[in-house]
Amino acid sequence: MAAKLIQVENLKVTFKTQVGDIEAVRGVSFDIHQSENVAIVGESGSGKSVTALSLLKLHDERRVDYPAGRIIYNNQDLMIASETEMRDLRGKDISMIFQEPMTSLNPLYPVGVQIQETLKLHRNMDSQAARDVAIKLLDRVGIKDPKHKIDSFPHMLSGGQRQRVMIAMALACDPVLLIADEPTTALDVTVQQQILELLKDLQAETGMSVLLITHDLHLVRRFADRVCVMHRGQIVEQASSKELFRNPQNKYTRYLLDSEPETRIAEIKPTDKIVVEAESIRVYFAIRKGFFKRKVGEVRAVDQIDIVLRQGETLGIVGESGSGKTTLGMALLRMVESSGRIRFHDHEISTYPERQMRPLRRFFQIVFQDPFSSLSPRMTVEQIVAEGLKLHFPDLSKTQRRQRIVKTLAEVGLDEDALWRYPHEFSGGQRQRIAVARTVILEPEVILLDEPTSALDVSVQKQVLSLLSDLQVSHKLSYLFISHDLRVVRAMSHRVIVMRDGKVVESGSVEQVFDHPQQQYTRQLAQASLHNEWLITN
Amino acid sequence: MSAGSESGHLHISPGRRAWLRFKANRRGFISLWLFSILFISSLFAEVLFNDKPLLVNYQGELYFPFAKSYPETAFGGDFETEADYADPYVRELITAGDNWVIDPPIRYDFNAINFQSELPYPAPPSSQNLLGTDDRGRDVFARLVYGFRLSVLFAFALTAIGIVIGILTGAVQGYFSGRLDLVMQRIIEVWSSMPELYLLIIFASIFQPSIWLLIILLSLFGWMGLSDYVRAEFLRGRNLDYVRAARAMGQSNRAIMRHHLLPNSMTPVITFLPFRISGSIMALTSLDFLGLGVPPTTPSLGELLAQGKENIEAWWLSLGTFLVLVGTLMLLIFIGEALREALDTRKS
Numbered sequence: 001m002a003a004k005l006i007q008v009e010n011l012k013v014t015f016k017t018q019v020g021d022i023e024a025v026r027g028v029s030f031d032i033h034q035s036e037n038v039a040i041v042g043e044s045g046s047g048k049s050v051t052a053l054s055l056l057k058l059h060d061e062r063r064v065d066y067p068a069g070r071i072i073y074n075n076q077d078l079m080i081a082s083e084t085e086m087r088d089l090r091g092k093d094i095s096m097i098f099q100e101p102m103t104s105l106n107p108l109y110p111v112g113v114q115i116q117e118t119l120k121l122h123r124n125m126d127s128q129a130a131r132d133v134a135i136k137l138l139d140r141v142g143i144k145d146p147k148h149k150i151d152s153f154p155h156m157l158s159g160g161q162r163q164r165v166m167i168a169m170a171l172a173c174d175p176v177l178l179i180a181d182e183p184t185t186a187l188d189v190t191v192q193q194q195i196l197e198l199l200k201d202l203q204a205e206t207g208m209s210v211l212l213i214t215h216d217l218h219l220v221r222r223f224a225d226r227v228c229v230m231h232r233g234q235i236v237e238q239a240s241s242k243e244l245f246r247n248p249q250n251k252y253t254r255y256l257l258d259s260e261p262e263t264r265i266a267e268i269k270p271t272d273k274i275v276v277e278a279e280s281i282r283v284y285f286a287i288r289k290g291f292f293k294r295k296v297g298e299v300r301a302v303d304q305i306d307i308v309l310r311q312g313e314t315l316g317i318v319g320e321s322g323s324g325k326t327t328l329g330m331a332l333l334r335m336v337e338s339s340g341r342i343r344f345h346d347h348e349i350s351t352y353p354e355r356q357m358r359p360l361r362r363f364f365q366i367v368f369q370d371p372f373s374s375l376s377p378r379m380t381v382e383q384i385v386a387e388g389l390k391l392h393f394p395d396l397s398k399t400q401r402r403q404r405i406v407k408t409l410a411e412v413g414l415d416e417d418a419l420w421r422y423p424h425e426f427s428g429g430q431r432q433r434i435a436v437a438r439t440v441i442l443e444p445e446v447i448l449l450d451e452p453t454s455a456l457d458v459s460v461q462k463q464v465l466s467l468l469s470d471l472q473v474s475h476k477l478s479y480l481f482i483s484h485d486l487r488v489v490r491a492m493s494h495r496v497i498v499m500r501d502g503k504v505v506e507s508g509s510v511e512q513v514f515d516h517p518q519q520q521y522t523r524q525l526a527q528a529s530l531h532n533e534w535l536i537t538n
Numbered sequence: 539m540s541a542g543s544e545s546g547h548l549h550i551s552p553g554r555r556a557w558l559r560f561k562a563n564r565r566g567f568i569s570l571w572l573f574s575i576l577f578i579s580s581l582f583a584e585v586l587f588n589d590k591p592l593l594v595n596y597q598g599e600l601y602f603p604f605a606k607s608y609p610e611t612a613f614g615g616d617f618e619t620e621a622d623y624a625d626p627y628v629r630e631l632i633t634a635g636d637n638w639v640i641d642p643p644i645r646y647d648f649n650a651i652n653f654q655s656e657l658p659y660p661a662p663p664s665s666q667n668l669l670g671t672d673d674r675g676r677d678v679f680a681r682l683v684y685g686f687r688l689s690v691l692f693a694f695a696l697t698a699i700g701i702v703i704g705i706l707t708g709a710v711q712g713y714f715s716g717r718l719d720l721v722m723q724r725i726i727e728v729w730s731s732m733p734e735l736y737l738l739i740i741f742a743s744i745f746q747p748s749i750w751l752l753i754i755l756l757s758l759f760g761w762m763g764l765s766d767y768v769r770a771e772f773l774r775g776r777n778l779d780y781v782r783a784a785r786a787m788g789q790s791n792r793a794i795m796r797h798h799l800l801p802n803s804m805t806p807v808i809t810f811l812p813f814r815i816s817g818s819i820m821a822l823t824s825l826d827f828l829g830l831g832v833p834p835t836t837p838s839l840g841e842l843l844a845q846g847k848e849n850i851e852a853w854w855l856s857l858g859t860f861l862v863l864v865g866t867l868m869l870l871i872f873i874g875e876a877l878r879e880a881l882d883t884r885k886s
Contacts, residue, residue, distance in 0.1 A: 333786060361788025374779035378801035387797070388787040438783070448786075 005177060005209050006032045006055070011069035013050050013059070021065070024050045026233035028069075032177065032209050037200070039212040039220035039241075041256070042230035043457035044428070051230070052179050052213045056094055057086050092122045095170040097163070099182035104166055105154040111165045112138075112150030118172040137168040142198055159321075160191035167198065174206065181213045188320040189484060189528040196223050215457060217256050221245055229253045256458060265314065266473050268494050272310040275445055275478045276332060278350075281305045281340040283324075283331050283502075301327040302338065303502040309446065312472060314479040316493030316510070318486060318525065324502040325482045329448045332480065333364045344446075362392040365439035369451035371431035375423035381434055382419040385409070388442045408441040412467060429460035433467065440471055448480045453488060465492060486526060490514055498522050559880040566876020573869040580687040586643055587680040589650035590623055593640040594632050604642070624650065644668070646677035648684040648837035660845070660852040670854040672845050678854060682862050684837035690866065692749060693818035699757040700814065701807060704764030705800070711765070712772025712803075713795055719769070730762050735830075742830050749832050756821060764810065771803035808881055812874020816867040823863065839863060 013025035025047040032038050042048040053059055055071060057078065071078040073093075078086065090096075098104045106114060115137060116130035125133065131150070138146035141164040154162055163183060170178055180199065184192040200223060203210050214220060220227055220241065227244045229237045229252065237250035248254045283302040286295045301324045309315050317325045331338035334349060334357055342350040344364075349357060368374040375384055385405045389396060396404070406416050412433040423431055432452060439447055449468065453461040465488065471477060483489045489496060490510055497507040498521070506513055506522045517523045561567050585592065590603040596613050603623060610621040613631045621628050624645070632639055646652065646667070652675050655661045659675045669678040707726075711719040738755055745751055775781060776799065784794050825831035826840025827847075834841060839859050846856030 335782065335786060358788040358790070361786060364786060366783055366786045368779040368783065370779060374783055376780045376798050376802060379797075387784065387789070391788060391793075435783075442787070 003034055004031050005034050005036075005073070007070075007072040008051075008055070009070045009072070011051065011054060011071065012067045013047070013054055013069075014065045014067060016063055016065060024233055025054070028230070028233070028235050030228050030235060030238060032211060034176075035203070035207045035209060036226065037203060037210045037212065037224045038226050038228065039214060039224035040228045040230055040235075041214055041217050041220060043215055043256075043459060045232075046230040047233040048213050048215075048230045049181055052096075052181055052211060055179065055211075056090050056096060057081075057083075058090075058096075091118055091170075091175075092173045093175055094177045094179065095173065095175040096179040096181065097166045097170050097183050099185050105162060107154050110151045110153055111157070111162075115150075115165070115169050115172055118169055122173045133172070134168070137171060138165070140171070140202070141165070141168045142194075143168075158191075159187050160194065163187060163191075163195055164198065167195075167202070171202065171206070175208055177209045177211060178203075179211045179213070182215070183212070184219065185214070185216075189486070190320065190524055192219070193528045199223070217458070229256065265469060265492065265494060266312060268310055268313045272312060274308055275311050275344065276307065276309040277341075277343045278305070278307040278332055279341045281307070281328065281331055281338050281342070283327050283336060283338045300502045302331055304340075305497075305499075305504055307332065307497075309478050309480065311445070311478055312476050313495070314472065314481050314493045316489035316496035317480060317482045317499060318484065318489050318496060319499035320484060320525075322501075323499040325499050326450055327502075328499070329366075329450060329480050329482055333366065333446075333448055335366075359392075362388065362442040363445045364448070365442060365444040365446070366448045366450060367432070367435050367439055367452045369454050371428050371435055371455060372423075374435050375431055377423055380420055380422055381409075381414075384423070384434060385438050385441055388438065392442055404441060405437075408437045411440065411471070412437045413463075427460075428456050429464060432456060432464050436464075436467065436471070440475065443475070444477065446478045446480065448482070450482045451484070452481075454483065454485065461488070468492070486514065498525065556880045559882075560876050563876035563879055566872050566879075569869045569872035570876070573866075573873060576686070576869075577690055580683050580690075583680075583683050583687055584647070587677075587683055588642045588647045589645055590647075591632075591639045591641050595636075595638045596632055597637065624653065644677065644680060646680045648681045649676060649835055650680070651675040652677060660849050660855060662852070663854055669858050670852070672842065672855060673849055673852075678842070678858055681837045681842060682839070682858055685839040685842065685859075686862055686866060688749070688832075688837060689819045689822055689839055692753065692822050693815045695753055696756055696760060696818040696821075697811070697814045699753070700760035700764060701811075703757070703761035705768050705803075705807065707761065708765035708768025708770075709772050709795055709800065709803070712769040713776055713791065713799065715773060715776070726762055726765065730759070732759070734759050738825065738830055747831065747833055749836065752822065752825065752831060756818070760814075760818075764807065764814075767806035767810075768803055771806060772799050775799045775802055804881070808874075808878050811877065812871045815870050815874070819863070819866065819870075 008031070009029050011025055011028045012023070014021045014023050028047070028051055030038070040048045040051060050059075054066070055078070066079060069079060073089075076085075078089075081089075105111065112131065112134050115134040116125075116127065119125045119130040119133055120127070135146045135150055138150060143149050143161060143164055149157070149161075154165075157165065167183075178199075183199070184195050187195065196219070199210060199212075202208075212220060212224060217229075224241045227239060227241050228235045229244075229250065231252045237244065237248065237253045239249070244253065245257070248257055281302055282300070282304060284298040284300055287297040287299060288294060289296045303324075305328060307315065317328060319325045327336060330336045332342060334342070334352070338350070340350065341348065344360065347360065349360065352360070379387075382402075382405060385408065386401055389401055389404065393401075405419065409416065409418055414430065414433055414437065418426075418430075418434070423434065426434065452468070453464050456464060468479070469492065472479060479492070481489060481492050493510050495508065496510050496513050498505045498513065498519070500521055506517065506519045513522060514526055517526055560570075579586065584604060588604050592602070592604050594601040594603055594613075601608055601612070603621070607620045609615075610617040610619060610628060613621055613628060615621060615628060615631060623629065623632070629639075631637075652661070652667055652671055655664075655666065655671060655675060657664075659671055660673045661667060661671045661675070663670045667677045667679065669682065672678055672681065707722065711722050741751065741755055772795075781794060781798050784798050789797075822831060822838070823840035823843065826838040827844045828840075829844065831840060832838050839862065842855055842859040846852065846859060849855060
């Protein structure tokens with residue numbers, strides 16, 4: 001085995017807060033060898049990112065304490081290294097890429113300038129030389145036409161391209177260790193694959209080591225040589241990737257592997273009542289230019305889509321970001337203007353003006369992706385859940401209303417004392433439960449689930465999904481389930497439509513679409529997120 | 539998964555929690571007490587500072603000169619005009635024999651002139667005038683207290699009007715955006731380029747200057763700074779998921795603005811609140827200082843400062859006014875700070 005590159009021994013990290021110290025990392029030890037891919041996997045709050053940031057001592061000194069531990073790199077203990085010594089290391093020997101390529105690049109500078117900055121700083125190059133190297137780097141990370149792209153601003157690039165630029169910046173000084181903190185989480189599935197492949201290629205080419213931080217255990221299966229599973233600030237299991245997936249020792253690891261959503265949906269008969277029927281739905285946005293705002297073209301966000309949704313049925317809508325799936329959902333709920341026919345039972349709701357639509361609103365509810373922005377931070381849980389009740393059931397007395405709120409909260413798994421608290425006092429999963437309670441209390445018929453679990457940890461994901469399935473059965477709800485995560489869609493949906501650029505590429509029952517995809521695009525999508533893992537497990 | 543196992547403050551209402559947070563800020567809490575005592579007692583200035591007695595017992599009958607006007611003849615004097623209780627002759631009449639008088643603690647109001655002063659005006663502090671007199675012989679202490687009350691009331695009114703108009707216009711612009719926003723934004727730009735001080739000077743020469751005229755004129759311009767911020771908050775907020783959720787629920791525009799967007803757009807309002815109040819006090823003071831504000835009979839801090847400038851050797855004029863101004867502004871800012879912290883629900 002190759003020599004040890006970096007050794008972490010009994011690392012402890014505590015955060016100093018007003019209410020006392022919080023132990024984020026509680027005695028973590030691991031090594032990274034030369035040319036090795038190590039992955040740290042854990043859910044949010046497990047301390048994985050804190051550990052990674054500690055390697056470069058990137059924490060705010062005033063808020064963080066290191067009560068114990070050593071980090072040995074190059075016969076030097078980084079724990080006692082001075083800030084100047086650390087600065088020499090950062091970006092040169094050890095570099096880092098972050099989750100959000102949108103915010104890690106400065107929007108005011110062309111990407112080339114940002115790459116050149118590192119080169120000038122650590123390799124003392126002049127501008128021309130730095131530019132040449134930057135072009136080579138962009139080429140190496142797979143950006144097409146790098147001579148041209150080097151002068152682009154970050155907003156002109158796609159998410160995947162931006163992440164490639166970040167990687168190029170990280171590689172600028174030939175680091176021996178690259179720390180990648182959730183490098184693919186913000187990206188589409190197919191792009192995720194490409195980025196991981198790129199990292200793996202670069203690793204083989206340069207012989208550097210990679211420390212990958214992620215919450216997605218399945219992502220690392222093909223990537224990492226060794227996996228550390230972190231839980232509550234400790235490494236609960238550390239093994240080679242093959243060993244870990246074949247024979248997980250720790251209970252928590254098994255739990256994580258196991259928290260894959262499982263299929264548990266009720267049968268739907270073709271005779272079941274049709275709740276929503278839509279024909280040739282179109283949402284076009286005009287592109288206007290010039291002083292007089294002349295229409296010069298249009299974006300076809302949703303282009304001629306037909307939909308039938310039966311009672312108790314889940315229709316999965318999948319596609320990559322920008323494919324128009326959320327717009328379609330919003331159009332069906334009359335939240336954005338569209339043309340085409342939409343029927344809800346006997347109501348031709350596509351022709352209804354907003355005033356006529358309002359009393360029907362309670363039958364259509366939405367659960368959003370981000371449980372942090374979907375709850376008003378200045379309202380208590382009771383106010384949030386009661387709002388719709390007051391509006392659509394104004395006859396309820398105060399006590400009746402309270403009773404119904406408590407009952408619904410219990411149904412989604414929350415205690416009565418949640419009533420007086422504010423959203424920020426809850427975890428992501430709990431907030432999503434509040435958001436579900438807010439919709440279910442109105443006794444709706446259709447709920448639009450817009451990536452309801454994408455912002456949640458895998459284990460919490462599973463809980464929320466099973467809550468949604470239970471509610472579907474007990475309330476005979478119909479779901480429009482929007483997701484880019486095909487595993488989740490597969491577990492939840494009866495039928496599925498695949499969207500691309502506003503059009504339906506393929507549709508049919510879940511088995512049909514995922515197991516025997518007819519279209520190249522569907523096959524690609526399925527391959528990126530489903531089949532690889534299954535091929536390996538089976 | 540169970541909620542709330544770790545939290546201890548369960549059955550406390552949101553309002554009560556805000557009050558607890560306010561109390562936790564010692565400086566703001568003490569400031570609030572001090573300010574309340576000062577302000578409330580200044581509301582009773584007529585009882586504490588008056589040249590007219592509170593109660594007169596004249597020949598077995600009770601009179602309330604501070605509330606009601608009596609002619610001198612009522613007390614056996616010579617004139618039909620209102621009795622001047624500071625006049626030694628009248629004083630003698632109402633204290634002779636069984637008659638008695640209850641006087642306010644300070645026997646001057648803001649306009650009463652001390653004719654008994656032994657020194658020329660402005661007279662330095664003495665046992666008669668605790669903080670001296672101004673250049674017309676009026677008691678500085680009384681003028682400061684009345685001036686403080688007027689300034690604070692003026693500032694509250696101006697701030698309240700500015701906030702209401704600012705929030706309304708900002709909310710409408712931000713929420714409906716589009717063309718309406720564009721038009722209103724242009725109007726605001728035109729309106730804000732009007733020379734405020736110049737208008738004030740013109741109006742001061744057309745109309746009889748009064749406190750109401752000042753409130754109206756300053757309100758016409760005071761709302762614009764705030765409406766920009768509220769507009770930005772509404773613009774940002776209208777696309778957030780919880781607003782979309784409320785729309786999906788079938789809430790009306792008005793309810794969404796009122797219950798969802800407004801509470802979350804209060805940050806600029808609350809942040810600027812202490813500064814707006816103190817800014818209003820300063821506006822009134824500087825206008826009075828320049829002689830563009832209230833008429834000279836009105837008790838005003840700015841007018842006292844101007845007198846202090848004219849009579850630089852009369853240190854009691856400038857020093858007293860200065861201390862009252864600084865104290866008021868400081869207390870208001872401390873209270874505002876504590877209020878801002880108290881209304882932040884994200885703080886525990």
